[in-house]
Amino acid sequence: xxxxxxxxxxxxxxxxxxxxxxxxxxxxxxxxxxxxxxxxxxxxxxxxxxxxxxxxxxxxxxxxxxxxxxxxxxxxxxxxxxxxxxxxxxxxxxxxxxxxxxxxxxxxxxxxxxxxxxxxxxxxxxxxxxxxxxxxxxxxxxxxxxxxxxxxxxxxxxxxxxxxxxxxxxxxxxxxxxxxxxxxxxxxxxxxxxxxxxxxxxxxxxxxxxxxxxxxxxxxxxxxxxxxxxxxxxxxxxxxxxxxxxxxxxxxxxxxxxxxxxxxxxxxxxxxxxxxxxxxxxxxxxxxxxxxxxxxxxxxxxxxxxxxxxxxxxxxxxxxxxxxxxxxxxxxxxxxxxxxxxxxxxxxxxxxxxxxxxxxxxxxxxxxxxxxxxxxxxxxxxxxxxxxxxxxxxxxxxxxxxxxxxxxxxxxxxxxxxxxxxxxx
Amino acid sequence: xxxxxxxxxxxxxxxxxxxxxxxxxxxxxxxxxxxxxxxxxxxxxxxxxxxxxxxxxxxxxxxxxxxxxxxxxxxxxxxxxxxxxxxxxxxxxxxxxxxxxxxxxxxxxxxxxxxxxxxxxxxxxxxxxxxxxxxxxxxxxxxxxxxxxxxxxxxxxxxxxxxxxxxxxxxxxxxxxxxxxxxxxxxxxxxxxxxxxxxxxxxxxxxxxxxxxxxxxxxxxxxxxxxxxxxxxxxxxxxxxxxxxxxxxxxxxxxxxx
Numbered sequence: 096x097x098x099x100x101x102x103x104x105x106x107x108x109x110x111x112x113x114x115x116x117x118x119x120x121x122x123x124x125x126x127x128x129x130x131x132x133x134x135x136x137x138x139x140x141x142x143x144x145x146x147x148x149x150x151x152x153x154x155x156x157x158x159x160x161x162x163x164x165x166x167x168x169x170x171x172x173x174x175x176x177x178x179x180x181x182x183x184x185x186x187x188x189x190x191x192x193x194x195x196x197x198x199x200x201x202x203x204x205x206x207x208x209x210x211x212x213x214x215x216x217x218x219x220x221x222x223x224x225x226x227x228x229x230x231x232x233x234x235x236x237x238x239x240x241x242x243x244x245x246x247x248x249x250x251x252x253x254x255x256x257x258x259x260x261x262x263x264x265x266x267x268x269x270x271x272x273x274x275x276x277x278x279x280x281x282x283x284x285x286x287x288x289x290x291x292x293x294x295x296x297x298x299x300x301x302x303x304x305x306x307x308x309x310x311x312x313x314x315x316x317x318x319x320x321x322x323x324x325x326x327x328x329x330x331x332x333x334x335x336x337x338x339x340x341x342x343x344x345x346x347x348x349x350x351x352x353x354x355x356x357x358x359x360x361x362x363x364x365x366x367x368x369x370x371x372x373x374x375x376x377x378x379x380x381x382x383x384x385x386x387x388x389x390x391x392x393x394x395x396x397x398x399x400x401x402x403x404x405x406x407x408x409x410x411x412x413x414x415x416x417x418x419x420x421x422x423x424x425x426x427x428x429x430x431x432x433x434x435x436x437x438x439x440x441x442x443x444x445x446x447x448x449x450x451x452x453x454x455x456x457x458x459x460x461x462x463x464x465x466x467x468x469x470x471x472x473x474x475x476x477x478x479x480x481x482x483x484x485x486x487x488x489x490x491x492x493x494x495x496x497x498x499x500x501x502x503x504x505x506x507x508x509x510x511x512x513x514x515x516x517x518x519x520x
Numbered sequence: 521x522x523x524x525x526x527x528x529x530x531x532x533x534x535x536x537x538x539x540x541x542x543x544x545x546x547x548x549x550x551x552x553x554x555x556x557x558x559x560x561x562x563x564x565x566x567x568x569x570x571x572x573x574x575x576x577x578x579x580x581x582x583x584x585x586x587x588x589x590x591x592x593x594x595x596x597x598x599x600x601x602x603x604x605x606x607x608x609x610x611x612x613x614x615x616x617x618x619x620x621x622x623x624x625x626x627x628x629x630x631x632x633x634x635x636x637x638x639x640x641x642x643x644x645x646x647x648x649x650x651x652x653x654x655x656x657x658x659x660x661x662x663x664x665x666x667x668x669x670x671x672x673x674x675x676x677x678x679x680x681x682x683x684x685x686x687x688x689x690x691x692x693x694x695x696x697x698x699x700x701x702x703x704x705x706x707x708x709x710x711x712x713x714x715x716x717x718x719x720x721x722x723x724x725x726x727x728x729x730x731x732x733x734x735x736x737x738x739x740x741x742x743x744x745x746x747x748x749x750x751x752x753x754x755x756x757x758x759x760x761x762x763x764x765x766x767x768x769x770x771x772x773x774x775x776x777x778x
Contacts, residue, residue, distance in 0.1 A: 469615035474603035474633035487619030
């Protein structure tokens with residue numbers, strides 16, 4: 096019996112026979128779950144605002160093993176990875192989901208292995224609940240597995256994913272990052288590419304006691320691409336997971352994170368910003384689970400939406416009965432630059448403990464006419480005045496990135512994508 | 521007609537909560553080059569509206585009249601074009617710009633008008649030197665250049681920041697909309713001195729104020745009384761004391777009888 100005949104929803108058709116004949120038990124279980132649920136449509140609550148119709152339009156083949164070396168070099172250069180401060184950092188480069196050794200410089204203080212060799216799935220992800228994670232489990236071929244030993248301050252690592260294709264393809268990297276007790280790492284994930292592809296990575300993060308992972312993701316995927324990324328993070332006692340996602344690219348993107356504060360005094364930051372135009376859809380979805388007392392979570396997301404772009408923010412903070420003294424804050428703010436832009440914001444608090452401090456909110460608005468007039472009355476032309484105000488709005492979010500190298504990268508990439516914004520302004 | 525600033529029969533209205541409200545009802549006013557004029561008048565007489573209309577705020581609709589500024593049709597120009605042409609409005613309530621550094625803001629503005637005027641742009645070093653010196657003249661704390669524009673500024677600091685902008689943008693015509701409100705005596709003198717430093721045959725100003733006190737430091741060539749959307753009386757600098765003593769009642773009665 097082929098996978099297609101078992102696919103009752105019909106949503107798996109783009110993947111064709113790629114889902115057939117897999118023998119690994121994890122993969123078989125994932126396919127079983129997928130066959131049951133199909134890929135989610137908008138009747139599924141978690142996907143109410145983000146349609147995956149994009150995926151149904153064409154078959155998504157497995158990418159070819161070969162790629163154009165000169166193009167990869169040009170892409171790396173374009174991302175500022177060939178010269179300047181980022182060029183000297185250790186990096187793991189994946190092209191179409193496969194490790195590209197020729198472009199990589201493995202870090203000295205981090206133990207690195209690859210999913211292609213180990214075929215080990217972690218234990219944090221939820222393929223039964225999350226269909227995109229099941230799809231990843233079924234089709235994953237490679238990924239970086241980083242391990243930072245106890246007490247090691249490992250500096251920076253760049254995790255670069257490049258899509259590069261003429262055909263419609265999908266790749267499903269399986270990454271993991273483990274920090275042992277007291278370890279430190281700054282991980283800069285860069286997602287970029289050209290052509291029509293689906294990038295569907297799963298990243299499992301485990302932060303042990305008193306360890307500190309700073310994680311900045313720059314999503315600058317190609318304009319015809321979809322990036323559906325799911326991260327599962329678990330943080331132990333007095334550990335910190337401080338993350339920031341800057342979303343700029345892709346026709347469709349979703350950065351979904353499930354973070355679990357598993358022991359007292361853990362800290363999780365899930366901040367972000369996105370600037371989208373034309374018909375881009377950018378979805379930031381998070382579920383932060385306070386499973387222990389005295390933990391802190393922070394989430395500030397700022398959206399700038401132009402043209403017919405649509406931003407989605409779904410943020411859930413779940414506070415378990417035992418998680419007394421929880422300190423939670425969540426804020427989503429959107430700046431709409433055009434009448435056709437849209438933001439769907441769904442902040443949610445679910446609290447079962449009685450001694451907590453949790454707040455959340457959402458704001459949406461256009462550029463402030465008084466501020467605009469003030470700038471123009473000082474001689475600043477209208478278009479420049481708008482850009483100054485948009486920058487100011489996003490700079491306050493980018494200021495949440497503690498690592499200076501990562502912040503500079505984000506600021507530069509943001510500035511570069513500015514000409515896109517302002518269309519239909 | 522002065523060939524500098526000539527306002528003739530100016531009428532303007534604003535759409536307030538769906539209702540159109542006529543605020544300027546035929547303002548006639550001419551300011552020659554090199555002169556400082558003051559406008560006084562009761563609350564709601566249209567003084568601030570006049571300043572906004574001159575600066576180009578879009579929510580006011582001009583329904584009649586004309587404004588000629590140095591031979592150009594001012595009302596046909598965008599706000600930034602008016603600034604480049606030499607007009608400056610010191611806001612009654614300066615706007616806060618969170619996330620915008622004051623020094624960057626000032627430099628962006630200065631270079632925008634310099635570009636438009638065909639002058640060379642200032643580099644960061646040259647600009648900072650000029651800006652620091654001008655800020656010092658206004659007794660501004662050095663860190664005010666580093667802070668976000670007007671964010672967390674006291675009322676007096678905001679007004680000084682307006683005068684700083686005016687100094688750096690080198691306008692030929694400045695409108696000061698109640699720049700004295702909320703200032704203590706020392707700040708008032710510093711602000712007035714800031715304006716006096718700009719006085720020259722090629723600089724004119726229109727000072728909107730409620731108080732004669734500012735005009736002690738910033739002595740005007742002419743004083744106009746505005747009420748109900750029109751200039752109802754004009755006179756020399758001695759008019760300030762008269763208004764201070766007697767209020768506006770007599771002018772209002774004369775205007776009603778006329």
